[in-house]
Amino acid sequence: MSKTTELPPGANLAALRKERGLTQGRLARLASVSVSLLSKIEVGDRALTPAVAAALGKPMGLSMAEVLGKASVARNEEGRLSALRSAVRDYDLPGHQEVQEDALRASLEAAGQHRDAAEVDRLLAMLPVLLRDATTHAHTANTVESWMALSEVYSSVYWLAARHRWMDMAELAVTRQRWAVEQKTNPLGMAIAARDRAGAYLNGGDFEGGLMVVDRAISQAQTNLSGQERAFAVGLLNLRGMTLAGRFKDKKEGKKETERHIKSAWEAAEWFDRDWNRHSMIFKI
Structure with a gap:
């Protein structure tokens, strides 16, 4: 079977374990997790967190992303995800449009509220534009506050990417986040x-x-x-x-x-x- 599937994370983990001839008890011991936790994850009663996925993946010779499996994206979200990836790539390419600081601050507050409420669809919908606006504002204003605002957006990108198991984007987001706060002390x-x-x-x-x-x-x-x-x-x-x-x-x-x-x-x-x-x-x- 493919190492990366669109099965739910727990079901994907169970399939990978069985493919390697491992019992739940054996894998649990090798990964230093409880059999009870592993059993609950496989049937979907407990979430498979990235940290636990990484621990379980090591004895199977698999990465955390392979254990978690591929997270499907709804058709109406594919364009938003593509736009977000493009905005992350363009970290040093500010736009030419004028960005109103008050409007940017309001959008940052709204993004924070969506994040606190785990409203992932709403956050994904607004992040591509927000990231581009914050990028433009930071390069234009070049203040501690503007670069911190950009860093805050990248923090939300990391949070969203890790939650969706887009681990390549999560890794890139934390790199961009650190780059942003390094621009001004x-x-x-x-x-x-x-x-x-x-x-x-x-x-x-x-x-x-x-x-x-x-x-x-x-x-x-x-x-x-x-x-x-x-x-x-x-x-x-x-x-x-x-x-x-x-x-x-x-x-x-x-x-x-x-x-x-x-x-x-x-x-x-x-x-x-x-x-x-x-x-x-x-x-x-």
């Missing part, structure tokens, strides 16, 4: 970009590498930020670090790293008396 933007980059490592099954990205970003945030912005950045990064450490094959080391990041996240939370939402990121208290 922006320590908070760098921390958020590092969080998403570590997510790409998580999706790819490189949990140790992702944690290195997180720890380096935490150190930079602690040096270059202060007050609630520093706590916000460090808190977000520690939450990502907890997730990465929880997937370590070495459970003893994973527990130690998880507890370290939990402790640091609680320390960051002491700066807040409510959830903080910045640039489509929420640090929940």
Whole structure:
């Protein structure tokens, strides 16, 4: 059978496992996941996350994308996806149209609301134009705020691509995101970009590498930020670090790293008396 199918992720995983003559118990042990979780994923009772897909793929010699399978796109969305890919490619080619900053900010807010509500169809519908507008505005205004706005759009592109299992676009989006915040010094933007980059490592099954990205970003945030912005950045990064450490094959080391990041996240939370939402990121208290 083809390694990449349009079966639901759980069914695709089950087919790949059986093709290799592996029982659920054997694959679960090799991937360091519970048999109960694997069983629920295969019948569709639990979602197959990219991180778990990467862990299950390793002993089968498969990539995370191959385990997840191909996500079909509705016919009316094919044009939107093509337009979004084109906008991502044109990252350094601003348009000639005038972009109203107020309208751009309103669109960014709407995109954040669609993302928070997991309204993926609505987000896909607006991202191609929003990305082109943000690209044009950033090149024209050339301010910290304009490049941060562009980075925020790329963060939403990453979120959407990872959710749809368009992993090539997800990888490219985090690269573009980091490029955008590097155009003008922006320590908070760098921390958020590092969080998403570590997510790409998580999706790819490189949990140790992702944690290195997180720890380096935490150190930079602690040096270059202060007050609630520093706590916000460090808190977000520690939450990502907890997730990465929880997937370590070495459970003893994973527990130690998880507890370290939990402790640091609680320390960051002491700066807040409510959830903080910045640039489509929420640090929940």
